[in-house]
Amino acid sequence: xxxxxxxxxxxxxxxxxxxxxxxxxxxxxxxxxxxxxxxxxxxxxxxxxxxxxxxxxxxxxxxxxxxxxxxxxxxxxxxxxxxxxxxxxxxxxxxxxxxxxxxxxxxxxxxxxxxxxxxxxxxxxxxxxxxxxxxxxxxxxxxxxxxxxxxxxxxxxxxxxxxxxxxxxxxxxxxxxxxxxxxxxxxxxxxxxxxxxxxxxxxxxxxxxxxxxx
Amino acid sequence: xxxxxxxxxxxxxxxxxxxxxxxxxxxxxxxxxxxxxxxxxxxxxxxxxxxxxxxxxxxxxxxxxxxxxxxxxxxxxxxxxxxxxxxxxxxxxxxxxxxxxxxxxxxxxxxxxxxxxxxxxxxxxxxxxxxxxxxxxxxxxxxxxxxxxxxxxxxxxxxxxxxxxxxxxxxxxxxxxxxxxxxxxxxxxxxxxxxxxxxxxxxxxxxxxxxxxxxxxxxxxxxxxxxxxxxxxxxxxxxxxxxxxxxxxxxxxxxxxxxxxxxxxxxxxxxxxxxxxxxxxxxxxxxxxxxxxxxxxxxxxxxxxxxxxxxxxxxxxxxxxxxxxxxxxx
Amino acid sequence: xxxxxxxxxxxxxxxxxxxxxxxxxxxxxxxxxxxxxxxxxxxxxxxxxxxxxxxxxxxxxxxxxxxxxxxxxxxxxxxxxxxxxxxxxxxxxxxxxxxxxxxxxxxxxxxxxxxxxxxxxxxxxxxxxxxxxxxxxxxxxxxxxxxxxxxxxxxxxxxxxxxxxxxxxxxxxxxxxxxxxxxxxxxxxxxxxxxxxxxxxxxxxxxxx
Numbered sequence: 001x002x003x004x005x006x007x008x009x010x011x012x013x014x015x016x017x018x019x020x021x022x023x024x025x026x027x028x029x030x031x032x033x034x035x036x037x038x039x040x041x042x043x044x045x046x047x048x049x050x051x052x053x054x055x056x057x058x059x060x061x062x063x064x065x066x067x068x069x070x071x072x073x074x075x076x077x078x079x080x081x082x083x084x085x086x087x088x089x090x091x092x093x094x095x096x097x098x099x100x101x102x103x104x105x106x107x108x109x110x111x112x113x114x115x116x117x118x119x120x121x122x123x124x125x126x127x128x129x130x131x132x133x134x135x136x137x138x139x140x141x142x143x144x145x146x147x148x149x150x151x152x153x154x155x156x157x158x159x160x161x162x163x164x165x166x167x168x169x170x171x172x173x174x175x176x177x178x179x180x181x182x183x184x185x186x187x188x189x190x191x192x193x194x195x196x197x198x199x200x201x202x203x204x205x206x207x208x209x210x211x212x213x214x
Numbered sequence: 215x216x217x218x219x220x221x222x223x224x225x226x227x228x229x230x231x232x233x234x235x236x237x238x239x240x241x242x243x244x245x246x247x248x249x250x251x252x253x254x255x256x257x258x259x260x261x262x263x264x265x266x267x268x269x270x271x272x273x274x275x276x277x278x279x280x281x282x283x284x285x286x287x288x289x290x291x292x293x294x295x296x297x298x299x300x301x302x303x304x305x306x307x308x309x310x311x312x313x314x315x316x317x318x319x320x321x322x323x324x325x326x327x328x329x330x331x332x333x334x335x336x337x338x339x340x341x342x343x344x345x346x347x348x349x350x351x352x353x354x355x356x357x358x359x360x361x362x363x364x365x366x367x368x369x370x371x372x373x374x375x376x377x378x379x380x381x382x383x384x385x386x387x388x389x390x391x392x393x394x395x396x397x398x399x400x401x402x403x404x405x406x407x408x409x410x411x412x413x414x415x416x417x418x419x420x421x422x423x424x425x426x427x428x429x430x431x432x433x434x435x436x437x438x439x440x441x442x443x444x445x446x447x448x449x450x451x452x453x454x455x456x457x458x459x460x461x462x463x464x465x466x467x468x469x470x471x472x473x474x475x476x477x478x479x480x481x482x483x484x485x486x487x488x489x490x491x492x493x494x495x496x497x498x499x500x501x502x503x504x505x506x507x508x509x510x511x512x513x514x515x516x517x518x519x520x521x522x523x524x525x526x527x528x529x530x531x532x533x534x535x536x537x538x539x540x541x542x543x544x
Numbered sequence: 545x546x547x548x549x550x551x552x553x554x555x556x557x558x559x560x561x562x563x564x565x566x567x568x569x570x571x572x573x574x575x576x577x578x579x580x581x582x583x584x585x586x587x588x589x590x591x592x593x594x595x596x597x598x599x600x601x602x603x604x605x606x607x608x609x610x611x612x613x614x615x616x617x618x619x620x621x622x623x624x625x626x627x628x629x630x631x632x633x634x635x636x637x638x639x640x641x642x643x644x645x646x647x648x649x650x651x652x653x654x655x656x657x658x659x660x661x662x663x664x665x666x667x668x669x670x671x672x673x674x675x676x677x678x679x680x681x682x683x684x685x686x687x688x689x690x691x692x693x694x695x696x697x698x699x700x701x702x703x704x705x706x707x708x709x710x711x712x713x714x715x716x717x718x719x720x721x722x723x724x725x726x727x728x729x730x731x732x733x734x735x736x737x738x739x740x741x742x743x744x745x746x747x748x749x750x751x752x753x
Contacts, residue, residue: 006635010643017647029397035644036394037401037599038615042637043386044595045619047587049634052626054584074577075584082585086593105550107314107586112279113554114579115311116740117561119280123514123737124565126730127233128226131521134726135529140719147723148730149519155460155483155731157247158512168677171252173724174467176681180688181721183468183661184714188696190657197646197653208642209635230565237734237741241752283739284732310587313594383594387641393648405598444649444656460732464725471685472664474656481728482735506753507738514734 007203014201054079082106147173218532222525229521236517240509247509254470255487257477258431258455262292263495265428267300267351270421272430274442275316276308276388281435281459282315287485287504288457289319289433291492297323297332297373298497300351302417304399304427306382306391308438313384313407320381329368330498337375337410344376349416351377375408376415383407389441395424396450424452429476433457439466443474457484482507555748558740665689688717 017035020028058072085103136142153159154170199205215223265271273293277285296303305320307313324334335358343349348357354374359365365372373379382403385391394402399422400412412418421427424446432439432454439456446452453476456466460481469475479485485504492498529535557578560571600616603609618637625634669682694707695714702711745751 002632002635006639009636009639010646013640013643014647014650017644018650021648021651033394033397033401035648036390036397038612039390039641039644040386040402040595041600041612041615042619042641043390044591045616045622045637046386047591049622049625051584051588052623054580056626068573071573071577074574075581078578078581078585079588080585082582083588083592086589090593103589105546105553106582108318109550109554110557110578111311111582111586112282112314112318113558113740113743114561114575115279115583116282116736116743117558118576118579120283120733120736120740121561121564123237123733124230124233126733127514127518127521128229130518130730131229131525132222132226134522134525135535136526137535140715143716144719144723144726145522147720148726149522151724151727152515152519152730155481155727156512156515157249157508158516160247160250167250172677172681173720174464175471176684177688177717177720178464178724179467179471179721180685181692181718182465183665183689184692184696184718186465186468186657187661187693190653190661193653194650194658197650201643201646201650208638227566233737237737238745241741241745244752281736283736283742310590311583313590314586384590385595386591387645390645390648404602407594409598440656444652448652448655448660460728460735461725464721464728468661468664471667472660474660481732482738483731503739503742507735507742510738510741511731511734514737515730518730518734 003206003209006209007206011201011203014197051079078106147177216532218528219534221528222532222534232517233514236513237510240513241506243509244506245509246506247512249483249486249490249505249508251487251491254478254480255484256491258292258479259295259488259491259495261429261453261455261476262295262301263299265296265299265301267302268420269428270302270304270417270426271296272304272306272424272427274306274308274430274432274434274439275312275319276432276434276436276438277315277459278309278311278435279315282318283507284459284481284485285433285435285457286315286319286322287482287502288479288488289431290322291485291488291502291504292431292457293319293323293379294330294332295488295492295497297371297378300378302377302421303379304382304417304421305379306388307384308388308434308441310384316381316383317407320379324373326366326369330370331368332371332373332378333365333369335372335374337408337415340374340377344414344416349377376410377417380412380415380417381407382412388438389445392424392441392445393449396446396452398423425450427452429453429455431455431457434462435459437462443469447474455479482511551748555744558744684717687713692717692721 016031020032054075058075060066061069061072062076082103089101089103134145134148136145150166151170151173153162154167159166159170196205200208262271271292273289273296275285275289293303293305305316307316322328324332326333340354340358343354343357348354351374354377355372358372382399383406385402391402400418403412405411406415424430430442430446430452432442434457439458439462442452442454447454454474456469456475456478458466458478458480460483463478463480463484466475466478470478479488482504486501486508489498489501489505493501557575560575563569564572600612603612604616618640621633621637623634624630624632665686667682667685669686670679691710691714693714694710695702695718697707697711700707702708742752746753
């Protein structure tokens with residue numbers, strides 16, 4: 001029950017769905033339609049796992065007065081406050097320029113700027129890394145560096161002052177050698193995904209069972 | 215420690231400061247350097263430009279706020295272009311946070327404070343016209359204006375919810391939702407994000423599944439965009455276009471060459487190209503945020519190339535490479 | 545008023561994050577924690593409103609689709625993860641979604657990422673009127689892909705004409721590709737910074753358009 005049944009579900013579900021693809025029969029379509037209707041519902045509940053884990057971690061931190069514990073309130077309050085607001089005031093979910101709401105306000109004016117700005121910090125770090133670590137130490141490293149510089153210049157308007165050859169070279173690198181390299185990597189990844197899929201479906205790979213009891 | 219070593223060990227905050235300054239100044243000067251367009255973007259533009267009211271497209275907001283600076287101008291550009299040509303647009307979101315991005319993007323296109331915006335007519339507002347059997351765009355506009363509604367001066371046109379657009383939004387396990395929509399959109403979305411029943415929408419009745427949709431543009435900051443190829447393109451042949459962040463753009467060139475996607479907008483540059491094409495083809499009067507950002511992009515790229523050159527000069531001239539080699543041998 | 549307050553709050557948090565560039569500080573830490581809480585809270589609200597309410601609750605309340613109780617009960621089993629004695633039950637929804645997901649994805653992934661790509665790799669090298677750089681490019685495309693594949697083939701030692709030379713050419717092609725990716729990565733990171741500066745200078749301070 002604890003391990004065999006889940007492994008059987010994976011195998012039967014996997015094989016059934018694979019067969020379904022090759023048999024465009026009416027019954028097979030009914031199975032397919034029901035499945036695509038059900039799956040998002042099951043998937044939606046997975047969010048509870050995330051919320052549960054977050055709550056557990058941060059409530060423990062508050063209880064134990066761990067270092068920086070007051071910040072855990074900054075996680076827990078919006079974690080429960082946002083759904084509460086949406087529940088008591090569903091129309092507030094959408095907001096927009098003509099319908100102010102607290103829910104929308106928190107998302108647009110706190111979540112969006114913080115997340116966008118965090119990602120933009122990488123611009124500073126990549127500049128610093130380019131200065132400290134991007135070295136033409138060998139012939140291969142020099143090729144990488146030259147390719148990067150040509151593409152960087154070719155992608156911006158100022159690159160056009162060097163003449164059309166630069167942009168054309170940049171595009172040529174992207175469309176041919178870059179494409180060849182990425183295709184080779186992608187084929188490797190593709191085969192890897194397929195092999196992993198089969199290993200999981202046939203129960204060879206079982207790490208996903210986790211440590212929830214034997 | 216010689217001069218070159220000191221240079222190599224400079225406090226990185228000076229580099230941060232240089233990036234900050236070089237990013238701000240070109241904005242204040244505002245040069246507006248022209249950019250040329252590439253076939254990767256032109257192909258998407260031409261495809262959308264050929265569509266009309268009898269067609270429909272999907273614009274998928276598959277990015278989170280972290281990459282909105284790159285992805286939002288692409289999505290907004292294509293939605294504007296579609297609205298301009300009266301092409302119905304279904305909008306979806308791959309992640310919960312991208313649902314918010316979808317709402318923000320739609321708000322940007324329909325916000326009265328922005329010139330050339332599209333004036334929304336909500337689903338309930340034109341229910342009487344729907345019941346009277348008036349559902350084509352041209353008839354709707356005529357009838358709506360005959361009722362005394364006046365299009366604001368700075369608005370480009372009316373857009374009717376359910377006729378011109380449907381905000382479908384987020385659903386968990388979105389790749390399976392794409393798969394489900396190859397059979398039926400309404401099965402996957404009984405209601406849109408505003409709580410309107412999809413089966414009552416004229417655009418849904420004309421385009422019941424992805425099979426009846428002419429293009430799906432996915433704007434993504436992750437490999438979420440691949441789901442559209444795998445589950446829509448390969449299942450039923452829906453034409454797909456990519457609008458992806460620059461970081462990912464190089465990875466998807468194989469899909470352009472294989473014909474699995476009709477084109478790709480890569481990063482801010484791709485979005486800027488789309489904006490330029492819209493102005494050149496009289497879809498919009500002026501370019502947007504992406505084009506305005508390209509001057510800064512030029513300046514920052516030059517600075518970073520300069521930093522790479524300086525870093526290499528300091529490394530080799532200061533003898534650091536020899537010390538590293540010796541350490542390697544030791 | 546609503547929009548103005550929003551702009552100031554957004555600007556405050558933008559600067560709070562940038563303050564990290566100078567030094568880590570309590571305001572940055574507050575923002576860092578807030579973003580975790582808000583995104584999870586937002587996720588719950590949206591999932592409830594967009595997915596569970598219209599797809600599950602409403603049909604159940606209307607009493608015409610009791611079969612939906614099956615996915616609902618299956619989904620609820622996720623919660624057992626927090627009860628150690630029955631935590632194994634949480635494997636059931638995972639098994640259902642993973643097995644079916646992989647089965648459904650297998651033929652499509654095979655088609656999208658392998659077969660179509662192999663087909664496209666066999667492109668014609670030359671067609672009449674094709675400029676020389678495209679012909680050269682097509683050669684690079686075919687032999688470059690092969691060479692890069694050889695480089696990633698670790699079951700044979702990279703020696704001899706086929707594996708040795710092939711993998712050497714392969715790594716040069718890969719380096720050109722990685723260079724292009726680095727260039728694009730720089731572009732992407734700068735674009736994200738541009739987005740924030742446009743917000744600060746434009747939307748907030750109105751110094752630019």
